[in-house]
Amino acid sequence: MAYTPQYYPGSTSVGINRRKHMSGNLEKLRDIPEADVVAVMGHRAPGADYSSTHPPLKEMGEPDCPIRQIVAPTAGAAAGDRVRYSQWTDSMYFAPSIPYWRSYWGAINCKGCDPGTLSGRQIIEARERDIEAYTKAQYDSEMTDVALCSMRGCTVHGHSLRLEENGMQFDMLARTEMGSDGNVYAVKDQVGIPLDRKINLGKPMSEAEAKKRTTIFRVDGIPMCGKVGARKYDEAVDALHHMWELRSKWGFRPE
């Protein structure tokens, strides 16, 4: 089919970046070893076997089902992995991703996942080996800046707080720290349990780089509605007005 999904309106860098996140066509900025990703996730020790909640599907004698014939199981589902999660907190100070766009990325690009979206955190759940792959993809890609984004299973407080003086997002549990070499290190897993070694996550983006890659509209970056006294609506606002109006009118059904 020649159809190319358009995903999102707008010609600003925010609109373009939002489309990129949704399409999954993201730039890879770093390569964090799988074992390190697994350690920060904290669900199993790197190298340990996966826990399972049921036998491999092949051994289960599944019923004759047309849907099962159409949809191939993910690796984690086929193996019977338990469902685990990774949860991210993205600073409102120009972190590359924002919760809904992590969810849209997941829902569009990650098979068998369950995204959940809040204001200060965004969670994706999936079979364990699948979520590990999805988490690594997030860590490695331009969706993530290691100073402005961090994995936080609990005590997520920080997305809306001023940054630390060194540009790191505030974290009550101090799960990451800025090293003297300018690299960011993970020192605790996502629920705050200390790691047995520091994990080098690499260098953070510069402020300019973060602003270039961000998906958040802000008045000190790319504004969505112009400024007070000089309003100029992004195409996203026009599209949204349209949807809101149709939803409102649809509800009016006097029959």
Place this chain on the structure above:
Amino acid sequence: MAVKHTKKLFVRALNKKFGKDFDLAGQKTEYKRLGPEQNARKREFMEYAKKLEGKRGMTGYNPYVHAGGIPLGQRQLVPYKLSGTEYVVEGDDLHFVNNPAMQQMWDDVRRTIVVGLDMAHEVLQKRLGKEVTPETINNYLEILNHAMPGAAVVQEHMVETHPGLVDDCNVRVFTGDDALADEIDDQYLININKMFPEDQAEALKAAIGKTSWQAIHVPTIVVRSCDGGTTSRWSAMQLCMTFIDAYNMCAGEAAVADLAYAAKHAAVLQMSEMLPARRARGPNNPGGLSFGFLADMVQTSRVAAADPVKVSLNVVAAGAALYDQIWLGSYMSGGVGFTQYATAAYTNDVLDDFCYYGVDFANDKFGGFAKAPKLLDTAKELATEVNAYGMEQYEAFPTLLEDHFGGSQRASVLAAASGITSAIASGHSQVGLAGWYLSMLLHKEGWGRLGFFGYDLQDQCGPTNVFSYQSDEGNPLELRGANYPNYAMNVGHQGEYAGISSAAHAGRMDAFAVNPLIKVTFSNPGMVFDWADVRACFGKGGAREFRAAGDRSLVMPAV
């Protein structure tokens, strides 16, 4: 024409919170991680907990068990300024357990019932041949104000309640009939002409007509021991006994049943409806309280009618404390998080600033309150502007964003400002509600985040219920309430909806939103909570300056 308001009202509060020398625009700061010791109230808690340890024989409050040994206070623990007042209190002081004014506000609702007098008088006159005159009514009211707190009439050798424990109990009457009102002893009368501005008094009296009603407030201690469902039973028993005494009736004859029916059912206005079985609560519990009734309970409209924003925001404050902190936060759920959500709507002058900005903008555009067309386009223009302004303030003032650190707080405040502006400008609550939902969608679009999961449901599909005629989907906002479908689970909404209900009528300068009986009943000077200045009263509670009713210390050993 409305007075223009100074912009950035929240800056004063931010200075009070963070210290006047901090950089208002700075996006970075040093987090000193000073722990709970940085905060006076936390220090007080820790010291008190230490005293209790020996007494209790087991551990209790200890902030160092928090998060594996990392206590609260890794960021600055800042106080809160009650909006529109000079009160600055700690966050802890706004948890309803620590705030007796908030408790009393709710107690005042659930201990109240409005009972008609006319049907009882008809029974007395037509069924029993008794004469009812202003003198007999005054005599009845004197006996009733003896009996209602829990004292005996008619019967011998009865137990009674200590007057010092029930001194907040009172019954006053009101009527739209000036001639009758003139005959009632002042101490037993809610004088509409005295309590309300002239235009409001005329509107209220016209709505009430020649009918007469009793505003009954049973003792606070009774509803604290039982619940709101008790109020009608308690009051009905004392009403019947008083009629028997005042009119020398036979205690056992069938006519008493007619009186009892009148007092319990026929001409009775509960403050809130019973809830269905899955949320099983009797009447006079918060889940059945409609937004319009709450709007009428708050009395700011009779003391500050020219300032519809102030009127609406006092309703928001009452609703945030009652629906969010007490109903959802404790009846329906538990814990302490609900306070944090709710305070955003009534502290630090943030919602005030956003609303005044919006209403000034609307007045410039449409020429005054309630002058804008009652159209979707009005909500579209105003909500888009107000929401954009509010988001820009959070972006331009990082400590403002930090103050409303949760998306649910910001969503509620932005949407409330959009809804209140649209309602005041149009004089129509449904236009206000449309503005609320548009704000939610715009907010989510701009920042890619909104509130917690519930906002996905309630706010993103919400526009469809604004104009729905189907009773399980739509209703005038005034008639919706805490148990309305979709509204029954989400903090940060119900108080604001009540505020939007109020805003439409405040913009129109109406005397009441839904029910004139409620409006007059809560003007009773015998109320313990100050219903005309909700936020200041919360401040008094937080500052430990407020004395609530229902205290038991009179009959207990001193601490």
